[in-house]
Amino acid sequence: MLRELLPKSQAAAAPISPVAHSLLGKHILSVDMFTKEHLNEIFNLAQMLKSRVAKDRPLDDFLRGKIMASIFYEVSTRTSCSFAAAMQRLGGRVIYMDQTSSSVKKGETLEDSIAVMAGYSDVIVLRHPEPGAVSRAANHSRKPILNAGDGVGEHPTQALLDIFTIREEIGTVNGLTITMVGDLKNGRTVHSLARLLTLYNITLQYVSPPNLGMPEEIVRYLASKGVLQKTMSSMEDALPTTDVLYMTRIQKERFASEEEYQKACGHFVVTPKLMTLASRRTIVMHPLPRVFEISKEFDSDPRAAYFRQAEYGMYVRMALLAMVVGARN
Incomplete structure (x- = not known):
């Protein structure tokens, strides 16, 4: 089935099995697991799935009979719903669990919850507020776990x-x-993106409020991979050389007090006037939700790519689920 989605020329020239087999049944915990070949395979499949959805061509026997457990200990709109939509478009079904309407309220541990849900499903999508919690959960799951965000860690x-x-x-x-x-x-979105971008020849520029800069360990890691990095004082300085402007919200839930949060707000805001400093080909991205x-x-503005970005996420997650769970032949 995976091969059938690719054009005949691609299927013949680049068999899907070596890469697909390497992801089959695997946990997706960190971007560090991916090679450039993995990315090309995932993206080629995502493009084909996107084309099929646009043409209203059926995909519902792809993961028919498979069940995805969606477990979110933090609130989510795009990640949760896009994974659910991805599984259902491929013919699978979704069961849900969260900390407010489950035995977590009775004191059940993450490990026990995962062990139970693994028995009900073929794949687990897990978000947790604690960095490293998803990796810990993977040690207690006999089914593949996909990391949907672990605190300030990875996504x-x-x-x-x-x-x-x-x-x-x-x-x-x-x-x-x-x-x-x-x-x-x-x-966590910029942490994972920066690490994954080391597979490409790019330049990174950072613009942030005081004390909210990129963590030093990530800066050092990127430097060890030869990535050119620049810290800029303002968006006005950065925009003339920017191809991709990746905005993020100030995360209120990560601050110890309302006062500290307010001090970090309002420094950098994209407006039509500001974007006159950028190229016509510059795109603006945002993992959403946006605040201000x-x-x-x-x-x-045609350069506003963030809502298209959210839709692209469904196709990428469709491709990942197909490769990790294994499509029906």
């Missing part, structure tokens, strides 16, 4: 859809300058 499927978005919108990733703006300290960092007046 690997978001990084995949972010790079897929850049490819779809610009046509390439290599040679681009990507500017990350906002709460870079606590933003992108003016709604900018939504009609």
Whole structure:
């Protein structure tokens, strides 16, 4: 079935089995597990799935009979719903669990919850507020777990859809300058994206409020991979050389007090006037939800890619589920 989705020329020239087999039944915990070959295979499949959905061609026997457990200890809109939509479009079904309506309220441990849910499902999608919790859960699951975000740690499927978005919108990733703006300290999306971008030839620019810069360990890691990094004082300085503007919200839930949060707010806001400093080919991305960092007046600009980005996420997650769970033959 995976092969059937690819054009005949691609299927013949680049068999899917070596890469697909390497992801079959595997946990997706960190971007560090991916090779460039993995990314190409995932993105090629995501493009084909996107085309089939656009043409209203049926995909519902792809994962028919399979069940995905959606377990979110933190609230979510895009990640939770796009995974559910992805599974259902492929013919699978979804069961749900969260901490407010489950035995977590009775004191059940994460490990026990995962062991139980693994018995009900073929794949688990897990979000947890504690960094490293998803990896810990994977040690207690006999079914593959996909990391849907672990606190300020990683968000690997978001990084995949972010790079897929850049490819779809610009046509390439290599040679681009990507500017990350906002709460870079606590933003798991930028942490994972920055690490995954080491597979490409890119330049990274950072713009953030005081004390919310990219963590030093990530800066050092990227430097060890030869990535050129620049810290900029303002968006005005960064925009003229920016190909991809990646905005992030100031994460209120990560601050110890309302006062500290308010001090970090309002420094960097995308407006139509500000974007006159950027190229016509510059795209603006955001993992969403946005709060104040992108003016709604900018939504009609063709460079506003963030809602398309959210849709692309469904196709990437469809591809991942098909490769990890295994499509029906």
